[in-house]
Structures are given as structure tokens and as C-alpha cells.
Amino acid sequence: MKKTNFYFLIIIGILLGSCDKMVESIDVNTYQSQPKLYSYDELMYEVAFPSQGELVEIENGLTLRKIDENCYVYGLDMLLTKEQIEDLNDIINSSYQNQTRGTIVTQTKYNWPNKTIPYTFNSNLTTAHRNMINHAIDVWRTQTQIKFVPRTNQRDYVEFIAGDGNSSYVGRIGRKQEITIHKTLGTAGNMIHEIGHAVGMLHEHQNFVRDNAIIVHENNIKAAFVGQFKKITGNQHVHNSGIYDMGYPFSSIMMYPSLNSFAIDITQPTMTIKPSYLWGGSYRTGDIWISQRKFLTASDRAVVALKYEYPYDAATDTSLKHEIIHGPPTP
Numbered sequence: 001m002k003k004t005n006f007y008f009l010i011i012i013g014i015l016l017g018s019c020d021k022m023v024e025s026i027d028v029n030t031y032q033s034q035p036k037l038y039s040y041d042e043l044m045y046e047v048a049f050p051s052q053g054e055l056v057e058i059e060n061g062l063t064l065r066k067i068d069e070n071c072y073v074y075g076l077d078m079l080l081t082k083e084q085i086e087d088l089n090d091i092i093n094s095s096y097q098n099q100t101r102g103t104i105v106t107q108t109k110y111n112w113p114n115k116t117i118p119y120t121f122n123s124n125l126t127t128a129h130r131n132m133i134n135h136a137i138d139v140w141r142t143q144t145q146i147k148f149v150p151r152t153n154q155r156d157y158v159e160f161i162a163g164d165g166n167s168s169y170v171g172r173i174g175r176k177q178e179i180t181i182h183k184t185l186g187t188a189g190n191m192i193h194e195i196g197h198a199v200g201m202l203h204e205h206q207n208f209v210r211d212n213a214i215i216v217h218e219n220n221i222k223a224a225f226v227g228q229f230k231k232i233t234g235n236q237h238v239h240n241s242g243i244y245d246m247g248y249p250f251s252s253i254m255m256y257p258s259l260n261s262f263a264i265d266i267t268q269p270t271m272t273i274k275p276s277y278l279w280g281g282s283y284r285t286g287d288i289w290i291s292q293r294k295f296l297t298a299s300d301r302a303v304v305a306l307k308y309e310y311p312y313d314a315a316t317d318t319s320l321k322h323e324i325i326h327g328p329p330t331p
Helices: 028-033 040-044 082-087 127-143 188-199 223-229 298-308
Strands: 054-057 063-068 071-074 078-080 116-121 147-150 157-163 167-169 176-182 214-216 271-273
Touching (some): 054 223, 063 223, 078 167, 116 127, 127 147, 127 176, 167 188, 176 188, 188 298
Parallel strands (some): 116 157, 157 176
Antiparallel strands (some): 054 063, 063 071, 071 078, 167 176, 214 271
């Protein structure tokens, strides 16, 4: 593959909303003494086409897995077309006026028109698959302004299909694109996450400002997965001031946990909170977080609102009142 600049356009910034909710982090010993706090399985299968394709390295030190001439795997479960790889270095002048803490492709041509995603179900889906997917769709319908409609004759649409992993293309690529649910181990949480990619969201552990908050321990990451923990470099930053900072989006539906199956030693974290990171208090050296796959946090909702240009204010979002909206999530 010809090397090409590969710069994701990223919205990184400050989330609108109240700062009165905090959760405590947990240390490694506490985590390891309570193994039921997090199951590796749900994250383990957020992988596209396991054991398929060849590794291709491009500029920025990013590694993709080439499945075919128009399908490349990045970040384990994100699928990119050749056009996207060649296109994503373009600087798009943004009209966004506010900031959101989040990581998302900002190019509008990958947006779904009218915030609407037509979809179909492949015939290989079981009733259980359909129920999980419908639940995930309901989460997106109720927590954002993204709409989902059964496809009639729309040219661009998503097809949900069962396969060997969980995966999705990033944003709208044109014509049919698949969101895959693992045929035996997929969950509704996996589908909430994968729909996030189809909307245009990226992984938060690759957020290019992540070094302000976390440490990535590459010496404990399997060689085949090190590239999937590299930062995504943004060449477009949106700046503003005078609004509240809710800190790093640890609880995002797009965030990976500290302990995961990509580690050489799965009893030790691949990522920890930076000792100097402060948000309403100090964390201890080596503190970790668990991921969640149940709901969209304030940062998730706000970055999608920013991308699709509709108003959102976390301070007035009453549906957040019982949810973790910032910080390392704990049980």
C-alpha cells in the first residue's frame, strides 16, 4: 500500500455541563481482588475479521490490517475504505463554535444526511441478535438526535450482520456498509459501541491529548496490538473558552479499560491514570478504570451533537442524573 498521510480530523476540547459528579478510581490490587467487576469477553470480541488480512504501516506509525483493496482495519474494530485513508488528511474548515471532549471524524461528507441512518437486518441474525441490536438502536435514539429508519430504497444504509467479530465502518461510506455482531458472543453493549463508529466516533484511548491524563504501557501490550494504542494525530483543533471542563472521557462508550485481553500479562494494566492528572482531586500512581458499554455519556452525546450540529447541554440533560458522566467508572 502506498504510504499516505493519515490524519484524522478530531474534535478535542471541553464539554458543556455541570462538574458536580465525581467517581473514585480504583487501584490494581482492588481490581484484581474482585474479578467480577469486568469481563474481558465483551471487549475481546470488538475485533474485525480476526486472523484475516496483512499488516500495513503508514505514516504517523499507524498500523492497519488490510482485508482487501477497499477494506482496512484500524483500532481493532474500525473499518476504513481506501478513499477514507487517502482523504482523512484533508483539512476541513469547521464552523463549530463550542468544544466537546471527544474524538470524532469531523469531515461532513461522512455524516449521515438529516441525522438519519437507514438500516436492514441480514437473514443470518437470530432473534437474540435482533433484540440486542434493537436495544442498542434505542439507546442511540433516546440519548441523541440520531434517527434510525428501516431501509426502503435509500442508497446509503447500514446492514447489521452476524460474523466472527464486532466491527463497523467509520461514518457513512456510501451504499451498503455493515455493522457486524459476533455470531455467538456479541452483546448489546458491543452494538452501542459499533454504532458509535458508524456515526463517526473513534476510540478515546487514542485521543491525541491522552498523554495529559493517562499512561499507555506499551511494554505490556502484545506486539500485534501496539499500533492500535497509538495516538490519532489531529490537524484541526477547535478552540474556545469560558465553558466547563469535565476532564478526560474515561466513561465514554468508546473508551477501552485499563485491563484488557490485549495485554501480555492480563493481570496488569495496559493503561493507567497519570499521577499528575487532577480533576476534582488527585489520583494515585497506577490507578485504573473499567470501561462501560451500557449508555452514552455526556461527552459522547455532546461530541455527536457538535458533529451533527444540533444543540446539547449536559447541564440540562436530566437523563444523565443516574449515570457516570466523567471519571474512571467503578462498579
